[in-house]
Each structure stands twice: as C-alpha cells, then as structure tokens.
Amino acid sequence: MANEIQYTYDKDHLVRSEPGKYREDGLREEEVIINMGPQHPSTHGVLRLEVLLEGEIVRDVVPHMGYLHRCFEKHAESLAYNQIIPYVDRMDYVAAMNSEHAYAMGVEKMLGITEQIPKRVEYIRVLVAELNRIASHFVSVGTYAMDIGAFTPFFWLMRDREHLLRLLEWASGARMLYNYIWIGGLYYDLPVGFEEKCREFINYLKPKIREVEDLIVNNKIFVERTANVGILPLDLAINYGITGPMLRASGLKFDLRRVDGYSVYPELEFNIPIGEGKMGTVGDCWDRNYVRVLEVHESVKIIEQCLERLTGDLKRNPDFDPQAMVPRKIRPKKQDLYVRAENPKGELGFFFRADGRSDIPFRCKARSCCFVNLSVLPELAKGGLIADLVAILGSFDIVLGEVDR
Structure with missing residues (x-):
C-alpha cells in the first residue's frame, strides 16, 4: 500500500492528497521530511532537496533551486551582444568554452556571417571546446566517484584536468572564465608552440584514461553502487526533454554535433557512445558515467584531427588575423532566433529577440541542459533508497551556475 501513496506539491510543502492517519504535521507515523542541502556537498553546494522518507525509502523529492542567482538573462537585456560573453562563461563555469561557442554561433547566424568565419578560427574553436569537454567530464567522473565514497579517482582526474586548464589559460589568459x-572570431590566435604541447599532452592522457576506467568503471564496488540504480527509460528521457550524455546513456544516438552539424564537426570523424547496459540496465547510473568516459576518448580523436589540420593546410600564418571578421558594430536585423549546441552536459540553447534598432538584445533566453535534466530527478528517486539518491543526483552532472541562471 505504501507504493500507492500519492503526494502533491502545494506552494512550499509536500502535501498528502488522500485521507489517512496523520500526525499534526500531516505525515504518517513512519514518515519524515529531511533536507539534503544546500550545505550537503553531494548537492553541489547550493541545491536543496526536500525529501519525503518512509524509513530509508524515498517517497518523493522536490528540488529547490535559486540559491546562486546568476541573473544571466537580465544582465543580457542591458549589455551589448559582445559584452554578454563573460556572463555566458559564468553559467556553466566548468565548460565555458563550449558555452561561448554556442552563443557566438547564435549571434553570427543573426548577422548572417556564419559562412565567412575563417576555417582556422573554426578549427581552433572546436579544439578548445573539446579540451574543455574533457575537463568538464573529468570533473563529473571525479566528483561522482567522490560522492559515492572514493577519493583517489578525484585526485587523479584533477591532476590531469590541471594540465587542460593550463593549456586553455595559455591560449586565453584566463583559468576558467x-x-x-x-563573435566573428577569436580573442587571439593560438600561442606559438601550443599545437606541439597539446599533442604532447594528448599522448600523455591516453593511457591515463585507461587507468581511470580500471579504477572506477570496472571497480566491483562502484558497479554495485551504480548498476541498476536510477534507471532512466528512453521514453521518459524524451518526454522530459533530457539531452546530452544522460539521453545517450538511455540508448539514443542523439548528438547535436552530428544532428545539426555545426561548425566543422561534419568534417571530423568520431563516434557517438550510447548506454548498452553492460553492467546493469540501459540508462542506469553506471551507463551515464560510462558514456562520459567514452566521450573523452572521442574528444581525444577530435583534438588529434584538429591538430593535424592546424599544423597542416591551416597552419599559422603571420598575416592571419583571428579578429578580421569581428564586427565593429553588432546590430542584427529584427528577428527571433534559437541556436543550440552540444555542451558536455547536453543541449545548450540561446533564444534571441532583436528589435533591429539596438546593439542590445531585447531578449536573450538561455535553455539550460542542467536545469532540464534536473527535472527528472523525482521520477528516478521515488521508491529508491536514500543512499541511492546521492548516486542518482551525482550521475546527472549538473552545475548550479547554469541551473540558477
């Protein structure tokens, strides 16, 4: 009978929707409401989960957001298009390059200059975006292992992520933002010697990824904690608008780098990993983590191809100006436009409304993959153990800067 209990959410509290034997607080004798977060490290700092428990069984869970307040969309309504990019960085600060890429493509499409972007610029964009994708997945896989109780993988992956951040800092001058x-180009061309150092790092990284697989993915304890836990069926994922590794872990080969074929991704060879239920059921926590590990291998392939082009027919030229196509005044004609890209966590989209008169967008709406993916948490958590709730949430790979945008 306990599984048939129904709850609704009214204003700020969980409320039972059918009569029964209650205490004064409206709960049955064996029920209790606890808060996970915002202080709990497994809730990523600023997310609060209101959890209704019956013993150790989760009967309902409600995520409470709004503890970070990035206010990205309101900032965007008072800044010129080119001035918004630093605020884009501060949403998913773990994958800022990928977010910049999506935003820049959107404004370029409004201006009608997409086809005029130099090939070298496009390949550099993809190169740095894939380096940042690996860094983002390292944070995801490392912190996920730590959420479950393993510390060593986190330290190993942070060690290698540090090399990635140093490369990106060398190129841009900033560590994370x-x-x-x-819009129309790059702040600067790659530093002299960047391609060689990047190739050296990739050769170093390949065996390290295998070490992580042995340490985490195939670890008996890790498998028992994540296999057959938090299963996300494909139809449910589609109904909730889930994207990225979470959707692919449920068995669907849907990657915007292939589906939309933006930038120079159609010219590159790479696979789209999907969940196969090797250790449990398709779409479980283990699959979501494993898909991210496999995507690191694919990003390495993409980086190697970019380096080959950037040191070959697109090699550096003293006369090359990465800002040659950067417009001096950005004033798109009146239009509505939505542009999306494949971020490490899923589909990041930007909706623009331009009035045709101003260099400030009338509306700039961000479609956050982290926010949408988080919405399915109650569906996966109900009926599970409280210990599994941490494992389920950690497998989502959310960054609250983008959730509370």
Missing part, C-alpha cells in the same frame, strides 16, 4: 571565442 575565458572570453576567448568572440
């Missing part, structure tokens, strides 16, 4: 991909 880059402002490197500009």
